[in-house]
Amino acid sequence: MDTFINSIVPMMTPVLFAALGGLFTHLSGLLNIGLEGLMLLSAFFSIYVAHLTHNLFFAVLAGIGISMLLAVFAGFLSLNLRANIFVVGLGVNLFANGFTVMLSSLLFSTKGTVFFQNLPKLSYIEIPLVHRIPYLGPILSGYGALDYLAIGAAVLCAIILYKTPYGYHLRAVGRDEKAAQNAGISVYWHRLYALALSGLFAGLGGCALALPLQTFVGGMTNGRGWIALVAVILGGGKPSGVFIASLIFGAASALSNWLQASAPMSPKLMMTLPFLITLLFMIVKKNNTEEGV
Amino acid sequence: MVTLRDLWRTAFIVGAALGFGLCVILLASERPGDAIYAFFLGPFSNAYFFGNLLASAIPLILTGAAACVSFSASVFNLGLEGQVYLGSFLGVFLTCRFGELPPLVVYPLVFAIVFCCSGTLAALSGYLKRARNVNVLISTLLISYITIYVVDALIETVFIDPTAGLAATPYIHDKFLFARLLPPSDLHSGLFLALALTIILRIIMKKSALGFEITLTGKSPVFARYAGVSVSKVLTLSLFISGGFAGIAGITDIYGIHGRMFRGFSSGYGWNGIAVALIAKNHPLWVIPAALFFAYLENGANVGALLADITPEMARTIQATIFFTVTADALFSLIRKNKGGDAWTPSSTVSSL
Numbered sequence: 095m096d097t098f099i100n101s102i103v104p105m106m107t108p109v110l111f112a113a114l115g116g117l118f119t120h121l122s123g124l125l126n127i128g129l130e131g132l133m134l135l136s137a138f139f140s141i142y143v144a145h146l147t148h149n150l151f152f153a154v155l156a157g158i159g160i161s162m163l164l165a166v167f168a169g170f171l172s173l174n175l176r177a178n179i180f181v182v183g184l185g186v187n188l189f190a191n192g193f194t195v196m197l198s199s200l201l202f203s204t205k206g207t208v209f210f211q212n213l214p215k216l217s218y219i220e221i222p223l224v225h226r227i228p229y230l231g232p233i234l235s236g237y238g239a240l241d242y243l244a245i246g247a248a249v250l251c252a253i254i255l256y257k258t259p260y261g262y263h264l265r266a267v268g269r270d271e272k273a274a275q276n277a278g279i280s281v282y283w284h285r286l287y288a289l290a291l292s293g294l295f296a297g298l299g300g301c302a303l304a305l306p307l308q309t310f311v312g313g314m315t316n317g318r319g320w321i322a323l324v325a326v327i328l329g330g331g332k333p334s335g336v337f338i339a340s341l342i343f344g345a346a347s348a349l350s351n352w353l354q355a356s357a358p359m360s361p362k363l364m365m366t367l368p369f370l371i372t373l374l375f376m377i378v379k380k381n382n383t384e385e386g387v
Numbered sequence: 388m389v390t391l392r393d394l395w396r397t398a399f400i401v402g403a404a405l406g407f408g409l410c411v412i413l414l415a416s417e418r419p420g421d422a423i424y425a426f427f428l429g430p431f432s433n434a435y436f437f438g439n440l441l442a443s444a445i446p447l448i449l450t451g452a453a454a455c456v457s458f459s460a461s462v463f464n465l466g467l468e469g470q471v472y473l474g475s476f477l478g479v480f481l482t483c484r485f486g487e488l489p490p491l492v493v494y495p496l497v498f499a500i501v502f503c504c505s506g507t508l509a510a511l512s513g514y515l516k517r518a519r520n521v522n523v524l525i526s527t528l529l530i531s532y533i534t535i536y537v538v539d540a541l542i543e544t545v546f547i548d549p550t551a552g553l554a555a556t557p558y559i560h561d562k563f564l565f566a567r568l569l570p571p572s573d574l575h576s577g578l579f580l581a582l583a584l585t586i587i588l589r590i591i592m593k594k595s596a597l598g599f600e601i602t603l604t605g606k607s608p609v610f611a612r613y614a615g616v617s618v619s620k621v622l623t624l625s626l627f628i629s630g631g632f633a634g635i636a637g638i639t640d641i642y643g644i645h646g647r648m649f650r651g652f653s654s655g656y657g658w659n660g661i662a663v664a665l666i667a668k669n670h671p672l673w674v675i676p677a678a679l680f681f682a683y684l685e686n687g688a689n690v691g692a693l694l695a696d697i698t699p700e701m702a703r704t705i706q707a708t709i710f711f712t713v714t715a716d717a718l719f720s721l722i723r724k725n726k727g728g729d730a731w732t733p734s735s736t737v738s739s740l
Contacts, residue, residue, distance in 0.1 A: 171711055171715055175715040176714075176715065176716050177714045177715035181710055181713060182710065182714075184661060185708070185709070185710025186707070187658075188703050188704075188707040188710060189711075191700075191703055192701065192704040193700075193703075193704050193707075195698070195700040196704060199698045199700070200698070317532055320525075320529075320532075323525070324525050327525065362537075362540035363537065365536045366532070366537060369529050369532045369533045369536075373529040373530065373533070376519075376521050376525065376526065376529070377519050
């Protein structure tokens with residue numbers, strides 16, 4: 095049971111990062127469905143650079159860098175060349191899927207699991223006083239640096255979006271493009287920034303997925319980018335809502351893993367749980383007509 | 388109507404994809420000469436490779452048509468992958484159950500049931516949209532993931548062939564397999580089925596009241612509502628037809644090539660169908676050349692992997708360039724030095740979703 099509760103946050107982290115990225119593009123009025131592909135690319139490059147340099151900082155930097163690069167390229171296609179962002183996003187996913195497996199077979203001559211035993215490990219942080227609180231301590235403390243970073247990032251995003259001029263401008267662009275333009279806010283630049291930020295966060299999500307496992311497998315994101323997109327919509331476009339939605343997904347994934355280990359049932363059937371629970375929340379949630387689809 | 392602009396656009400997309408393919412080969416291959424020859428000309432070098440090229444276009448024609456229907460109504464059916472998966476599994480299961488009956492009785496029965504079940508799976512999202520206003524793009528996708536896992540679970544436990552050595556169902560009886568047109572290649576008579584179904588779809592979309600309502604709803608839901616069209620009903624119906632075509636794509640591939648269902652059977656038929664529909668600009672007949680082009684890229688990479696040192700996954704990176712360029716209308720305007728055109732702007736996409 096303890097392992098179940100303690101695995102919720104690590105399962106949540108990659109989705110929360112990616113969802114924060116999706117939040118920026120969503121608020122700017124774009125639907126970035128390429129999150130899945132951005133995460134996957136970052137997962138591969140972070141593992142590859144960690145293997146080359148044995149430095150986690152460079153690994154994370156590489157993951158973020160490649161992810162931002164592709165996100166900005168997608169922005170160039172959709173904003174400058176008027177391509178449909180939705181279709182470009184599908185392209186990002188397909189590209190990442192093929193490119194990572196191709197590189198994996200070129201660089202490591204395997205299309206399967208790439209596992210490095212001697213990679214530097216992410217340190218686990220025990221918060222000094224908190225971890226000694228009975229019962230609550232082990233739940234609140236002892237996670238990896240990236241897990242804390244994700245939660246911190248969620249708080250930071252809330253502040254940026256609601257307390258800074260940039261946040262107001264960004265939300266104005268998404269709310270009413272023409273009004274924002276007339277008020278002197280550049281729709282183009284805000285959307286490009288939003289895409290770059292979604293690349294940054296999706297990149298962090300990819301790192302948070304691959305680095306703790308020291309592993310890369312083709313398609314290892316396994317729908318997390320899509321779930322992140324759902325979390326943005328489920329969370330009503332608010333950082334707090336996005337956090338709660340990601341937490342629900344983390345709990346569902348942890349439950350699924352825990353049941354796979356302990357219940358005599360088909361593991362594949364258990365793997366439907368995160369998607370099923372997310373879908374049920376989508377159905378139960380009050381969907382206003384404005385948000386569409 | 389095919390305009391000169393459309394031809395330029397298609398030529399550019401094809402050129403960009405092939406050009407990018409050339410770059411990837413030059414960077415990744417140690418024997419670029421062999422690889423380039425195998426990739427570009429390999430699929431046409433003999434009857435075997437050419438037959439395989441046509442065979443792999445068959446499911447893409449059908450999933451492309453499936454994507455066309457839902458795109459025409461401006462709904463994004465992202466669950467094609469799951470609908471293909473369900474259709475194939477159900478088809479194999481029923482064919483094994485009806486093993487005693489002659490194929491001519493079983494085919495119509497199986498095709499009808501598969502069409503209805505895969506269609507219903509897709510139409511479920513239409514219902515959720517109407518009843519609870521759930522985002523169709525997301526519900527089709529989530530339902531697709533769930534379907535794939537459930538079908539995998541069934542293949543691994545209940546309906547497994549223990550002698551297979553991988554998670555696969557038993558083979559269907561040989562009498563049900565479609566005739567091979569160009570042995571030893573995979574080309575099978577399902578090609579005619581795929582062609583016939585796309586032509587039927589073209590007629591439905593162009594000549595029937597339903598087709599008109601779908602197109603009208605896709606162009607402007609508000610106008611359609613004022614014209615007395617039940618928009619939510621049309622959306623659900625277009626999803627139903629879309630899912631049905633996806634199911635048929637799966638079972639046709641089984642009857643034609645594999646003869647059984649196995650884990651990971653549909654390797655991107657659904658996603659590629661979406662790209663095919665986009666190249667074809669939602670025109671059911673243009674789906675056929677678009678699917679052939681997609682199949683050509685796939686088979687070029689496969690032949691390249693066989694005869695030279697490139698990996699089949701290279702095809703996906705090249706196909707991705709198609710997604711990048713296919714809707715970039717301003718690109719074609721730049722080339723053609725004229726502005727305008729009915730571009731899909733990002734904001735109109737979000738609001739139409």
